[in-house]
Amino acid sequence: MITVNGRNVDWESGLTVAGLIKKMNYIFPQIFVTINGDLIKKDDYDTTPVSDGDAVEIIHMIAGG
Amino acid sequence: MKYVKCHPDKCGYKLVCMATCAKKVQKSDDPALANIVITKKDDGTIDMNVCNQCGQCIDVCPTGALYRNKPGVVRINKDICVGCYTCVGFCPTGSMRTHESRTVPFKCISCGNCVKACPNKALAHEEGEFEPSYFEKGEPGEPGETFPKEYF
Amino acid sequence: MPTAKELQAMKSKHNVLATFSYDKPKVDKGYANQTLYVNIESNEIKSKPVTQDMKDKFIGGRGFDLWLLWHAVNDDTRWDSPENEICIATGPIGGTTQYPGTGKSLVTTISPTTEQVIDSNVGGYFGPLLKFSGWDALEIQGKATEEIIIVIDGEESTVTIETAPEEPVDTHILSEILTDMYAEDEDDRRNVSVVSAGRGAEHALIGCLNFSLWDVRRGGIRVKQAGRGGIGSVFRNKKLKALVVRQPGVSGDSNNPADLNVIQKTGVKMHREICTEDHRQERMRTTGTPHLIEVMNAYDLLPVHNFQYGKHDDTPKITSDVWFKLFTQGIPDGCWYGCSMACAKTVENFELRTGPYKGEIVRVDGPEYETAAGVGSNCGIFDPAAILELNFYCDTYGVDTISWGTTVAFLMECYERGIINKEHTGGLELKFGNREASLELLHQVARGEGFGLIAGQGIRRIKKIFADKFGADINFLNDIGMENKGLEYSQYVSKESLAQQGGYALTNKGPQHDEAWLIFMDMVNNQIPTFEDKAEALHYFPLWRTWFGLNGLCKLPWNDVTPADNPETDEPNKVPEHVDNYVKLFNGVTGMNITREEIILQSKRVYDFQRVFNIRLGKGLRKFDAQPYRAAGPVTKEEYESRAERYDGQLKELVGFDPEGKSTEEKLAALRVYKEDQYEKLMDSVYKRRGWTENAVPKIETLKEIGIDYPEIVEVVKRHL
Numbered sequence: 001m002i003t004v005n006g007r008n009v010d011w012e013s014g015l016t017v018a019g020l021i022k023k024m025n026y027i028f029p030q031i032f033v034t035i036n037g038d039l040i041k042k043d044d045y046d047t048t049p050v051s052d053g054d055a056v057e058i059i060h061m062i063a064g065g
Numbered sequence: 066m067k068y069v070k071c072h073p074d075k076c077g078y079k080l081v082c083m084a085t086c087a088k089k090v091q092k093s094d095d096p097a098l099a100n101i102v103i104t105k106k107d108d109g110t111i112d113m114n115v116c117n118q119c120g121q122c123i124d125v126c127p128t129g130a131l132y133r134n135k136p137g138v139v140r141i142n143k144d145i146c147v148g149c150y151t152c153v154g155f156c157p158t159g160s161m162r163t164h165e166s167r168t169v170p171f172k173c174i175s176c177g178n179c180v181k182a183c184p185n186k187a188l189a190h191e192e193g194e195f196e197p198s199y200f201e202k203g204e205p206g207e208p209g210e211t212f213p214k215e216y217f
Numbered sequence: 218m219p220t221a222k223e224l225q226a227m228k229s230k231h232n233v234l235a236t237f238s239y240d241k242p243k244v245d246k247g248y249a250n251q252t253l254y255v256n257i258e259s260n261e262i263k264s265k266p267v268t269q270d271m272k273d274k275f276i277g278g279r280g281f282d283l284w285l286l287w288h289a290v291n292d293d294t295r296w297d298s299p300e301n302e303i304c305i306a307t308g309p310i311g312g313t314t315q316y317p318g319t320g321k322s323l324v325t326t327i328s329p330t331t332e333q334v335i336d337s338n339v340g341g342y343f344g345p346l347l348k349f350s351g352w353d354a355l356e357i358q359g360k361a362t363e364e365i366i367i368v369i370d371g372e373e374s375t376v377t378i379e380t381a382p383e384e385p386v387d388t389h390i391l392s393e394i395l396t397d398m399y400a401e402d403e404d405d406r407r408n409v410s411v412v413s414a415g416r417g418a419e420h421a422l423i424g425c426l427n428f429s430l431w432d433v434r435r436g437g438i439r440v441k442q443a444g445r446g447g448i449g450s451v452f453r454n455k456k457l458k459a460l461v462v463r464q465p466g467v468s469g470d471s472n473n474p475a476d477l478n479v480i481q482k483t484g485v486k487m488h489r490e491i492c493t494e495d496h497r498q499e500r501m502r503t504t505g506t507p508h509l510i511e512v513m514n515a516y517d518l519l520p521v522h523n524f525q526y527g528k529h530d531d532t533p534k535i536t537s538d539v540w541f542k543l544f545t546q547g548i549p550d551g552c553w554y555g556c557s558m559a560c561a562k563t564v565e566n567f568e569l570r571t572g573p574y575k576g577e578i579v580r581v582d583g584p585e586y587e588t589a590a591g592v593g594s595n596c597g598i599f600d601p602a603a604i605l606e607l608n609f610y611c612d613t614y615g616v617d618t619i620s621w622g623t624t625v626a627f628l629m630e631c632y633e634r635g636i637i638n639k640e641h642t643g644g645l646e647l648k649f650g651n652r653e654a655s656l657e658l659l660h661q662v663a664r665g666e667g668f669g670l671i672a673g674q675g676i677r678r679i680k681k682i683f684a685d686k687f688g689a690d691i692n693f694l695n696d697i698g699m700e701n702k703g704l705e706y707s708q709y710v711s712k713e714s715l716a717q718q719g720g721y722a723l724t725n726k727g728p729q730h731d732e733a734w735l736i737f738m739d740m741v742n743n744q745i746p747t748f749e750d751k752a753e754a755l756h757y758f759p760l761w762r763t764w765f766g767l768n769g770l771c772k773l774p775w776n777d778v779t780p781a782d783n784p785e786t787d788e789p790n791k792v793p794e795h796v797d798n799y800v801k802l803f804n805g806v807t808g809m810n811i812t813r814e815e816i817i818l819q820s821k822r823v824y825d826f827q828r829v830f831n832i833r834l835g836k837g838l839r840k841f842d843a844q845p846y847r848a849a850g851p852v853t854k855e856e857y858e859s860r861a862e863r864y865d866g867q868l869k870e871l872v873g874f875d876p877e878g879k880s881t882e883e884k885l886a887a888l889r890v891y892k893e894d895q896y897e898k899l900m901d902s903v904y905k906r907r908g909w910t911e912n913a914v915p916k917i918e919t920l921k922e923i924g925i926d927y928p929e930i931v932e933v934v935k936r937h938l
Contacts, residue, residue, distance in 0.1 A: 005743040027515045028737070029498050032784030039784060059744070060737035061779055061789050125557065127549040128407070129433045148469025149314045149555030150481060154488020163485065165478035168469035199547035 066137025247309030258359025277308030307344030311769020315484030318771030320553020335446025340552025341428025371464035417614030421673025424449025475808030591622020597649030
């Protein structure tokens with residue numbers, strides 16, 4: 001189990017940031033991702049693993065408009 | 066179309082080109098008004114920046130002030146330009162210039178004065194060809210191409 | 218298009234009723250320092266000074282509009298009272314050419330559908346050209362007895378009221394005719410902007426205004442819409458056919474800014490950012506706002522079938538890849554100079570299939586996301602050609618596409634549920650997806666006949682007609698009719714975001730997303746979980762966004778593109794670098810020295826003033842912030858069952874109600890009690906944060922704190938304390 005934006009999400013082995021974004025169907029382009037507080041670069045989404053127990057934030061940068 | 070080609074390896078960083086351009090083209094003693102910019106980078110190498118007349122700025126201009134003249138040089142019609150500076154931000158080589166004393170941008174007009182003045186032959190006036198920009202290919206929105214039937 | 222001779226013949230029928238010559242001031246630090254008053258009943262035209270207090274407290278744009286309107290009307294003024302005004306203003310930054318999104322006009326009036334103050338933010342060249350003609354704002358009062366136009370010529374320094382008996386009313390013809398008529402020559406057309414409505418605005422209460430610009434690159438007229446709240450209906454009710462402004466010579470220093478250098482530098486930096494970032498972010502330059510169609514569908518937020526659902530299998534037929542192909546590409550599509558975001562897209566060479574202009578080849582301005590979702594998905598119409606046809610006719614008839622979409626979606630649901638039938642609709646089969654029916658109904662509005670006369674009145678009045686005359690259940694209509702304060706909802710499903718429910722309904726003008734769009738922050742990011750968090754967001758964002766309207770700005774360049782390093786900033790959702798850009802722009806133009814925090818204070822004054830204005834008109838209190846239940850949760854069984862897993866989960870986790878073995882009706886009822894209670898709690902929190910009473914009245918100490926405790930304002934508030 002991991003959390004995404006504070007909510008429980010099932011974890012599976014081999015999960016990457018890119019895979020998680022796809023699984024969540026987060027297609028909005030203006031997002032950024034942190035894992036346990038560390039910012040992940042866009043170029044590294046495909047290769048960065050998400051481990052069981054991670055707290056992931058996938059923040060959509062449109063607010064108030 | 067003739068454009069100014071730069072050879073930074075030959076540049077002696079005397080900035081004669083900038084002074085010449087400011088004086089002859091901009092009628093000013095302030096080299097910050099030159100259409101060509103020579104800078105020394107941190108590693109000591111020289112960067113020479115001047116418009117290559119590619120014409121991409123023509124497409125982003127909302128007023129039609131940017132155009133290519135008969136010899137092929139990209140020019141600005143100052144009477145039409147409203148000084149929006151979109152061309153400055155969108156220039157692929159960063160060669161569209163601004164100055165606080167001006168309300169419109171300025172750029173190389175490929176006159177060749179800097180080429181003649183350069184003591185090191187670091188500048189050359191060369192023939193070049195570029196893909197015509199969108200507007201140079203023809204005005205959009207003219208009758209001829211109708212709304213695709215597949216949507217009806 | 219008429220020939221030059223025909224134009225001359227038309228113009229020769231104009232009878233000049235009043236001429237006013239003025240000394241044109243040089244715009245100084247963003248202000249012309251005078252406003253123009255035109256009374257089309259008495260034909261009085263005069264100049265009013267802009268006081269320092271006006272500038273300090275109300276800044277410009279919507280602030281000036283509201284201040285002028287406040288003094289023009291009385292407590293009982295209605296939308297069609299002679300003293301009601303239409304006020305138009307840009308703001309101090311308005312007309313800046315170097316930065317994207319700086320050419321907006323703000324329009325206010327007392328609305329026919331909300332019966333309180335409405336404000337609308339619109340592109341096109343009118344506002345900036347009005348200012349450069351010497352006027353920070355224009356207020357139009359009175360009702361003409363014959364068809365008239367107002368012409369403001371900044372070069373001649375004259376204002377005239379002229380009869381215009383022969384010009385057609387519909388925008389796509391009228392704006393072109395008047396541009397040609399008042400431009401000195403072809404090159405001068407870029408210096409003319411026309412405001413017009415259309416035939417639809419004569420018979421409907423959801424009329425809009427079209428603000429034109431001459432598109433040099435396309436060689437034709439473009440129009441942008443002040444859509445919300447029926448301003449076009451007020452315009453036609455006054456027998457105003459058009460407003461024309463002409464002002465040659467726009468340049469980079471027309472605003473005569475205090476510090477041109479900082480404006481140029483900030484502008485270039487922003488253009489560069491759009492150049493490098495837009496194509497990998499929202500692609501506004503190539504697909505405009507419709508890029509949101511697929512995004513909203515993916516997050517279950519795209520309104521489908523009158524906001525019952527948030528996605529649909531047919532959505533791919535109207536997503537941005539489709540619009541990308543239909544929009545003309547590679548053209549600087551700004552609605553004012555220097556807008557490199559260029560989202561004002563068009564479709565060229567569109568052949569109309571219905572209505573009075575059937576067979577004509579036209580340019581369609583749009584669609585915007587709101588239009589595509591409103592007249593499209595929300596009505597079950599997943600057909601680009603139909604969306605374009607509806608878009609075109611709404612515009613040229615002067616009908617707001619958002620209100621039209623939401624209203625027709627409501628009518629379609631009423632039809633499908635048997636609340637109305639063909640006897641009521643005059644034979645129209647108003648089923649979801651019936652594009653012909655939506656178009657025919659729109660043509661009926663323009664002709665002023667049939668069911669169109671009801672449809673054009675907007676949802677609030679329609680509900681009453683259906684209940685009073687057709688025996689419909691008013692409670693059910695109130696649940697599914699997507700209006701608040703009489704304004705139709707714009708096109709986002711707010712069911713899963715409590716903060717957005719507030720963003721829509723705890724507003725001044727009604728449910729328009731331009732106050733606060735908090736769905737991602739709340740529902741997806743989970744960044745504002747508590748009531749206090751939501752209240753803070755509903756304090757900050759509406760005020761932040763109000764500021765655009767004070768200055769003549771567009772919201773889009775603020776956060777529809779962001780700097781590459783924005784994620785690393787302390788508050789990415791506010792886009793700190795862009796906030797700094799706006800501080801620089803304001804200070805650069807006005808010569809003042811405000812901070813980020815003062816932006817919020819400037820807005821707070823106008824925002825709370827507008828709330829008091831509504832209270833003065835008998836609205837504005839807590840009860841008027843109530844929302845239709847469909848904005849918060851499932852009204853019908855089908856809605857519940859379409860998301861049964863989600864709602865069952867909510868009942869279990871949030872409500873403490875075990876859904877096991879319960880009927881859908883029981884579950885609906887339990888969820889409703891919970892959601893309605895949540896909304897009441899949200900109201901309490903938000904009003905508290907805003908410094909208002911529980912009844913949504915700004916407290917006197919709040920008014921004192923922000924410096925708008927004028928006796929006339931305090932007096933209104935006192936009645937409710």
